Every structure is written in structure tokens, then in C-alpha cells.
Amino acid sequence: MTTSSNRVVSLYIHFPFCIKKCAYCAFFSEPCKDEELKDEYEKAVMKRIRSLPELSIKTVYFGGGTPTVMETRRLNAILGSVFEHCDVQSGAEITLEANPGTVDAEDLRELSAGGFNRLSLGMQSANDKTLKMLGRIHDNAQFLECCSNAEKYFDNISVDAIFALPGDDFKNTIRQIEFISPAHVSAYSLMLEEGTPLYANKEKYVFPSEAEEESQYEALCDSMRLHGYRHYEISSFAMPGKESAHNSVYWRRGEYIGIGPAAHSFYMGRRFSVPANTREFIKRSGSLFLTDTDYQATVPLNAEETEEERIMLGLRLADGVRLSGEKLDIAAKFAANGYGSIYGDIFALNEKGFRVSNAIISELI
Ligand code: SF4
The missing domain is CATH 3.20.20.70 (Aldolase class I)
Structure with a gap:
């Protein structure tokens, strides 16, 4: 039900x-x-x-x-x-x-x-x-x-x-x-x-x-x-x-479940994937969800990993990502150089910023 x-x-x-x-x-x-x-x-x-x-x-x-x-x-x-x-x-x-x-x-x-x-x-x-x-x-x-x-x-x-x-x-x-x-x-x-x-x-x-x-x-x-x-x-x-x-x-780090070999999931704070093997997937498909080795479970992300992920994924979006402290100061410098904008505590890249996003992200994480 x-x-x-x-x-x-x-x-x-x-x-x-x-x-x-x-x-x-x-x-x-x-x-x-x-x-x-x-x-x-x-x-x-x-x-x-x-x-x-x-x-x-x-x-x-x-x-x-x-x-x-x-x-x-x-x-x-x-x-x-x-x-x-x-x-x-x-x-x-x-x-x-x-x-x-x-x-x-x-x-x-x-x-x-x-x-x-x-x-x-x-x-x-x-x-x-x-x-x-x-x-x-x-x-x-x-x-x-x-x-x-x-x-x-x-x-x-x-x-x-x-x-x-x-x-x-x-x-x-x-x-x-x-x-x-x-x-x-x-x-x-x-x-x-x-x-x-x-x-x-x-x-x-x-x-x-x-x-x-x-x-x-x-x-x-x-x-x-x-x-x-x-x-x-x-x-x-x-x-x-x-x-x-x-x-x-x-x-936006919402939850999803992946079915099939090599499919990834993010569920209850954990990221995990199905082994990339079609025949194994077929063999194990009868087991209960998350109770068998069908999924390679990983440990939950720690606070630092979660924060890095949030920034990396958030900066892909034109809506940007919320930052604070030193990170917001670094972002303000990028914004001043024409790579994006700051709206309160949100930093959003523009097209010039998207083109060099890897370098900007590595400064922020
Ligand atoms: S091999 Fe298949 S999955 Fe890969 S690019 Fe071609 S169509 Fe897409």
C-alpha cells in the first residue's frame, strides 16, 4: 500500500x-x-x-x-x-x-x-x-x-x-x-x-x-x-x-534509485552502484532490495564529502550554490572578474564561468 x-x-x-x-x-x-x-x-x-x-x-x-x-x-x-x-x-x-x-x-x-x-x-x-x-x-x-x-x-x-x-x-x-x-x-x-x-x-x-x-x-x-x-x-x-x-x-542532490548493471543510486544518504555485469544482475535480481550484494554499498558520505559534492553539483546550475565565510570571499573575487554573480550568499557562474568551472570549483573545495 x-x-x-x-x-x-x-x-x-x-x-x-x-x-x-x-x-x-x-x-x-x-x-x-x-x-x-x-x-x-x-x-x-x-x-x-x-x-x-x-x-x-x-x-x-x-x-x-x-x-x-x-x-x-x-x-x-x-x-x-x-x-x-x-x-x-x-x-x-x-x-x-x-x-x-x-x-x-x-x-x-x-x-x-x-x-x-x-x-x-x-x-x-x-x-x-x-x-x-x-x-x-x-x-x-x-x-x-x-x-x-x-x-x-x-x-x-x-x-x-x-x-x-x-x-x-x-x-x-x-x-x-x-x-x-x-x-x-x-x-x-x-x-x-x-x-x-x-x-x-x-x-x-x-x-x-x-x-x-x-x-x-x-x-x-x-x-x-x-x-x-x-x-x-x-x-x-x-x-x-x-x-x-x-x-x-x-x-540538486535529490535521492534516486538506479536499477540495472552499472546503475548508480543515492538513497538514504548513501551513494552506491550495481556491479557492471549484466548476467550477474540477472542472476541476483530476485534478492531483496539492499539486502544482498546486488548493490555495492558504500559508507555514507562524511560532512566534508557532502559539502564538496554540494558545491561541485551546485555550480553546474545557473541558480548557483549557497556559500559562506572564506568560500564566499573567494567566490566574490571570481564574480568581480566577470565569471559569475553573487546574490546574497549565493554564487552562480555565468557562461564565462561555466567555461572554466573546473578551475573555479577546485579553488572552492
Ligand atoms: S555505444 Fe551505445 S551507449 Fe555508447 S554512445 Fe553509442 S549508442 Fe550510446
């Missing part, structure tokens, strides 16, 4: 499958065409959902990997079990990550009917040559088709883009974002991760200089501002009211 006094959390469900690995990807996912494995995974996730304590669910996020590698009927069945077992708050944001090339118009219609109300689409670049270099499975025409199908069923679409890519004309990507005008945009600079094919072949490419990377970020920020988006988080832009409620829980 769920009641209004249930603990409020967000729910993240990880799908560790992709069609094939992208050249730059270090996320926990593997290519999967095995229907039996998908079947077992679906059942394991549903078992885990049923083992959750009574909770009030603020937001739900299906991420990966590529959740849409699972057939639509499986995704709807899993979301159905969330509705059945948990008290999902009315109007809760329910996001599905989807990649062009994995969903057609009928899938999108069914997913919307199944209860998903926000779609996060991986565009990454508007340039076919770049998409190929990144090892993406889609080309730009497929992205545009997927986007126009999605617009029929979703009024809350987020688009992901990557800048600082070798040999890429990021201006085209910006123009395309302006053209499709999604409710939300997330943009990240390319992270060259050890162990990925892109890293192994890095000598073959000419990567943009730091100044070029900065000017791409600046061009995106300018375009977003001009088109009415709020730059509410270092990498995120939203039309009014379309900020990501789920990601805001992460940045």
Missing part, C-alpha cells in the same frame, strides 16, 4: 545494450541481438522493481546503452510494472533515451501511449562524415525522420549534441538544432576515453584546439540564448518549463 508519506525518489533504469559500440563510448553497454538475453533482462528488471520499498516516484528515466534496442512491448511492460508497483506522482516526467535507427513512427506512438512523456534523442552531429567517424548507426537523414515522427507523439523532446569533434563543422549542428527547435538541448564536448577505438586511433585525427572548443561552446550558447532557451545547467539548455526534472534531481 502506497501513501503520501512515502519517501520521494527518482528512478533510473539502465539498459546495457546497443546495436553496436560507438567509437568514443565508454558507457557500460554491449551489442545485443540475443532475444533470450533481452527476455531475461526484462524479467530481471521487473523483479527488481517489485522488490523496491514503498516509494513516491518523482521522475523515471530509461537510459543506457540504448533502451530502444529492447522492443517497444518490453519497454512498455517494464514501465507498466513501475506504475503497478510504485506510487508514480501525477505528471511525473518519464524519459526514454532513443537512438535514430532503433524506433519507427509506430514504436513512438506506442511508447507515448505506454506512458513515456519525454524523449531524449541522440543526434550528436548533423554531419554524416562525423557520424560515421563516431561509429553511430544513423545518418543525419534518419535523425531528421526520427525527429519528425517523434514530434507527432511527444511535445517534450531533448536532443544530444557533441562539440569539439575532429574535422566536424559544429555550425551545421547548431543550425540544425535551431531548425528543429527541440524543447531541450544537451551538449557535451567530446571526452577522449582510454580503451575506446577513438582513443586508440587518436593520432589519425586533428582535434580542435582549446580555443576552438571554447568558440564552439560560445556559438552554441549564443544561438540558444537568441532562440529563447535558458542555459540552466553547464551543458543543458531548455525552453521555459522544459528543464530536465530527472537530471535536476542529480544536480
Whole structure:
């Protein structure tokens, strides 16, 4: 029986499958065409959902990997079990990550009917040559088709883009974002991760200089501002009211539970994660929530770690973070040099500050 006094959390469900690995990807996912494995995974996730304590669910996020590698009927069945077992708050944001090339118009219609109300689409670049270099499975025409199908069923679409890519004309990507005008945009600079094919072949490419990377970020920020988006988080832009409620829980240190291999949780003052092993996750899915080794429990964060985390996460947000004493004095100097503003005891970075946020954060923690 769920009641209004249930603990409020967000729910993240990880799908560790992709069609094939992208050249730059270090996320926990593997290519999967095995229907039996998908079947077992679906059942394991549903078992885990049923083992959750009574909770009030603020937001739900299906991420990966590529959740849409699972057939639509499986995704709807899993979301159905969330509705059945948990008290999902009315109007809760329910996001599905989807990649062009994995969903057609009928899938999108069914997913919307199944209860998903926000779609996060991986565009990454508007340039076919770049998409190929990144090892993406889609080309730009497929992205545009997927986007126009999605617009029929979703009024809350987020688009992901990557800048600082070798040999890429990021201006085209910006123009395309302006053209499709999604409710939300997330943009990240390319992270060259050890162990990925892109890293192994890095000598073959000419990567943009730091100044070029900065000017791409600046061009995106300018375009977003001009088109009415709020730059509410270092990498995120939203039309009014379309900020990501789920990601805001992460940045504001709200509680969330992660289901699936490599999924992270922050619950009752502890941060912990599920081991990154899909078969182990399936094997252990029958155990009770938090009573077995399914989750690698860590000790609760101490006061110092909590404070560092609060500052690091808070400074990602345009709303800023509350500071006091010496830290507020240091922040005032950054503000005086044009990197942000002080409102009472709150320090908020501006776009110039976001660009050097790592250096500013390290001065403050
Ligand atoms: S689709 Fe996403 S998760 Fe899958 S390999 Fe590519 S970048 Fe990684």
C-alpha cells in the first residue's frame, strides 16, 4: 500500500545494450541481438522493481546503452510494472533515451501511449562524415525522420549534441538544432576515453584546439540564448518549463534509485552502484532490495564529502550554490572578474564561468 508519506525518489533504469559500440563510448553497454538475453533482462528488471520499498516516484528515466534496442512491448511492460508497483506522482516526467535507427513512427506512438512523456534523442552531429567517424548507426537523414515522427507523439523532446569533434563543422549542428527547435538541448564536448577505438586511433585525427572548443561552446550558447532557451545547467539548455526534472534531481542532490548493471543510486544518504555485469544482475535480481550484494554499498558520505559534492553539483546550475565565510570571499573575487554573480550568499557562474568551472570549483573545495 502506497501513501503520501512515502519517501520521494527518482528512478533510473539502465539498459546495457546497443546495436553496436560507438567509437568514443565508454558507457557500460554491449551489442545485443540475443532475444533470450533481452527476455531475461526484462524479467530481471521487473523483479527488481517489485522488490523496491514503498516509494513516491518523482521522475523515471530509461537510459543506457540504448533502451530502444529492447522492443517497444518490453519497454512498455517494464514501465507498466513501475506504475503497478510504485506510487508514480501525477505528471511525473518519464524519459526514454532513443537512438535514430532503433524506433519507427509506430514504436513512438506506442511508447507515448505506454506512458513515456519525454524523449531524449541522440543526434550528436548533423554531419554524416562525423557520424560515421563516431561509429553511430544513423545518418543525419534518419535523425531528421526520427525527429519528425517523434514530434507527432511527444511535445517534450531533448536532443544530444557533441562539440569539439575532429574535422566536424559544429555550425551545421547548431543550425540544425535551431531548425528543429527541440524543447531541450544537451551538449557535451567530446571526452577522449582510454580503451575506446577513438582513443586508440587518436593520432589519425586533428582535434580542435582549446580555443576552438571554447568558440564552439560560445556559438552554441549564443544561438540558444537568441532562440529563447535558458542555459540552466553547464551543458543543458531548455525552453521555459522544459528543464530536465530527472537530471535536476542529480544536480540538486535529490535521492534516486538506479536499477540495472552499472546503475548508480543515492538513497538514504548513501551513494552506491550495481556491479557492471549484466548476467550477474540477472542472476541476483530476485534478492531483496539492499539486502544482498546486488548493490555495492558504500559508507555514507562524511560532512566534508557532502559539502564538496554540494558545491561541485551546485555550480553546474545557473541558480548557483549557497556559500559562506572564506568560500564566499573567494567566490566574490571570481564574480568581480566577470565569471559569475553573487546574490546574497549565493554564487552562480555565468557562461564565462561555466567555461572554466573546473578551475573555479577546485579553488572552492
Ligand atoms: S549508442 Fe550510446 S551507449 Fe551505445 S555505444 Fe553509442 S554512445 Fe555508447
